[in-house]
Amino acid sequence: MSYQDLRSFLEKLEEENLLIRYEDKINLEPDVRTVLSAAMHMEDPPAVVMDNITGFQKGTTIVGNVHASWKSNAIMLGMDKNATIREQFFEMAEKWDNYDEGSVEYMDNPPCQEVVIEEDINLFEMLPLHRINKNDGGMYLSKALTVTKDPDHPDDFDKENVGIYRIQVQHPNTIALHVMPFHDGGRHMSLAEERNEAVPVAVCIGVPPIIAAMAAAPLNYDESEYKFASVFEGEPFKLAKCIGSNLDVPAYSEYVLEGRLIPRKRFFEGPFGEFPGSYSGAKRVYHVEIERITHRKNPMFETLYIGRPWTEHDTLIGLSTSVPIYKQLKETMPEVKCVNANYQHGLTAIVATDLRFGGYGKTVAMRVATTPHGISYCKNIIVVDGDVDPFDMDQVMWALNTRVRADKDVTVIQNTPGFQLDPTTNPPGMGNKLIIDATTPEYPDKIRDFQMIEKVDGFDDMKQKLEELRGK
Amino acid sequence: MKCVRCLSDDAYKAAEAPDKSGAWELYCCRTCNYGWRSTEEEDIVNIEKRNPAFQLTPEKMEQVFDLNKIPELRK
Ligand SMILES: [Zn+2]
Numbered sequence: 001m002s003y004q005d006l007r008s009f010l011e012k013l014e015e016e017n018l019l020i021r022y023e024d025k026i027n028l029e030p031d032v033r034t035v036l037s038a039a040m041h042m043e044d045p046p047a048v049v050m051d052n053i054t055g056f057q058k059g060t061t062i063v064g065n066v067h068a069s070w071k072s073n074a075i076m077l078g079m080d081k082n083a084t085i086r087e088q089f090f091e092m093a094e095k096w097d098n099y100d101e102g103s104v105e106y107m108d109n110p111p112c113q114e115v116v117i118e119e120d121i122n123l124f125e126m127l128p129l130h131r132i133n134k135n136d137g138g139m140y141l142s143k144a145l146t147v148t149k150d151p152d153h154p155d156d157f158d159k160e161n162v163g164i165y166r167i168q169v170q171h172p173n174t175i176a177l178h179v180m181p182f183h184d185g186g187r188h189m190s191l192a193e194e195r196n197e198a199v200p201v202a203v204c205i206g207v208p209p210i211i212a213a214m215a216a217a218p219l220n221y222d223e224s225e226y227k228f229a230s231v232f233e234g235e236p237f238k239l240a241k242c243i244g245s246n247l248d249v250p251a252y253s254e255y256v257l258e259g260r261l262i263p264r265k266r267f268f269e270g271p272f273g274e275f276p277g278s279y280s281g282a283k284r285v286y287h288v289e290i291e292r293i294t295h296r297k298n299p300m301f302e303t304l305y306i307g308r309p310w311t312e313h314d315t316l317i318g319l320s321t322s323v324p325i326y327k328q329l330k331e332t333m334p335e336v337k338c339v340n341a342n343y344q345h346g347l348t349a350i351v352a353t354d355l356r357f358g359g360y361g362k363t364v365a366m367r368v369a370t371t372p373h374g375i376s377y378c379k380n381i382i383v384v385d386g387d388v389d390p391f392d393m394d395q396v397m398w399a400l401n402t403r404v405r406a407d408k409d410v411t412v413i414q415n416t417p418g419f420q421l422d423p424t425t426n427p428p429g430m431g432n433k434l435i436i437d438a439t440t441p442e443y444p445d446k447i448r449d450f451q452m453i454e455k456v457d458g459f460d461d462m463k464q465k466l467e468e469l470r471g472k
Numbered sequence: 473m474k475c476v477r478c479l480s481d482d483a484y485k486a487a488e489a490p491d492k493s494g495a496w497e498l499y500c501c502r503t504c505n506y507g508w509r510s511t512e513e514e515d516i517v518n519i520e521k522r523n524p525a526f527q528l529t530p531e532k533m534e535q536v537f538d539l540n541k542i543p544e545l546r547k
Contacts, residue, residue, distance in 0.1 A: 027511060030513065055491055057490065122487055124498050131508075131512070134515075134516065135526045137477075137505065137506055138500075138506060168505070171486060171502075172487065178539060194544070267505060268533060281536070283536055284536055284537065284539065
């Protein structure tokens with residue numbers, strides 16, 4: 001099953017009771033944030049569609065929490081909605097290796113260009129923008145794709161980048177783009193500024209769910225998010241060419257904002273409530289001037305509540321953070337079984353691994369700390385035995401409680417890179433690594449003699465049988 | 473008009489409710505790029521009641537850094 005547009009995915013979510021239509025009158029502030037953050041704390045958090053918005057014409061629609069639950073995530077991956085997080089992890093890990101099978105296809109008269117607006121652009125009146133957290137510095141786009149090309153290789157499709165960055169709409173036709181220098185989109189902007197070029201930038205809102213997940217994943221510089229998305233969809237990913245540039249955008253985007261970078265200037269932006277659950281300070285960032293808006297008929301405005309966890313951001317980015325770390329560890333450490341870096345973008349990473357020899361748990365932890373993502377993000381690294389499921393906190397706590405010798409297994413490496421938005425890094429970007437080795441010591445390391453209780457015979461078969469009995 | 477955050481006189485009306493109901497107006501500041509809607513909570517729209525931690529002064533604005541440094545121009 002493939003979801004080439006947001007609408008077909010929402011239909012499926014509704015069918016599965018994973019979508020709520022909220023029809024009461026809402027004010028953009030504070031109601032959008034209240035509805036979405038409250039929904040996140042329901043069991044199997046639902047997507048919420050709101051279409052009765054103060055000040056907007058009837059029919060203007062906001063949708064949020066599209067990637068909120070693990071059930072929605074499973075459906076997006078084409079799996080049974082009850083697939084466990086662990087099963088979803090392995091499904092994603094398997095597809096990760098099939099990048100070369102990805103392909104794209106261009107549509108003539110794409111849905112995202114059904115309506116074209118080039119005059120009197122006022123984003124505040126054309127989009128139901130809202131302040132996400134109360135003390136944000138303005139109205140933000142929290143789940144929009146930013147599409148840019150490498151200005152030195154404008155015809156290299158694989159170097160085109162699709163990323164989700166925070167975007168503040170600062171003036172009727174001006175957006176502020178907050179992209180980290182080490183992200184591919186940041187690299188493109190910097191190359192454009194070396195050339196003093198007002199390069200085109202496209203911003204897409206309301207996109208097929210899989211491309212949002214891929215845009216949030218740390219792919220290699222020359223790997224196309226669109227091709228990756230097509231591997232998961234099992235068919236070519238549908239694209240459109242922007243009207244005013246060579247940029248490629250999802251053909252079924254609900255809205256596309258076409259604009260240009262203002263090169264070599266910086267503008268005050270922020271603060272913004274971020275995924276650690278704290279406000280990140282203000283900065284000076286890029287401006288992009290919007291010169292055209294295209295959209296589908298009856299477009300849906302998609303937003304994402306980010307703030308005090310757990311939010312949609314955590315689910316959206318969880319497995320696409322965990323899987324690449326797993327792949328990078330596996331390259332040299334085949335003993336690694338599974339990685340859970342789902343908490344706050346991997347600030348804590350839990351790795352399950354078999355041990356090659358004594359002390360190997362710590363070796364694996366140090367490798368986590370040197371992966372591209374782990375260098376700055378993974379600050380608490382917990383290593384558990386290969387037969388412990390890192391997604392099952394009952395098992396992880398058991399490992400911590402019965403394996404950790406504080407004098408030997410707990411290590412702090414001081415003054416390492418940290419992630420700037422983590423409020424404990426001080427100065428921002430400088431932190432520490434905490435390693436907790438909760439594996440069972442392997443020769444020549446040893447602990448006193450004891451015998452583990454064996455796994456109960458026939459456990460798996462019996463569990464399945466009982467599940468079936470209950471299901472009747 | 474006055475910006476509720478940086479108190480400059482650089483704010484302007486940027487938008488009004490598109491259904492023409494007059495339900496709200498939205499203001500932006502050209503100095504600090506703040507934006508606010510007339511119908512937001514009192515501790516957002518009322519200068520007296522705003523959280524001082526989020527207010528801006530010219531000194532505070534000076535301390536802010538460039539997220540991306542401006543590279544040298546290619547020759
Ligand atoms: Zn101001």
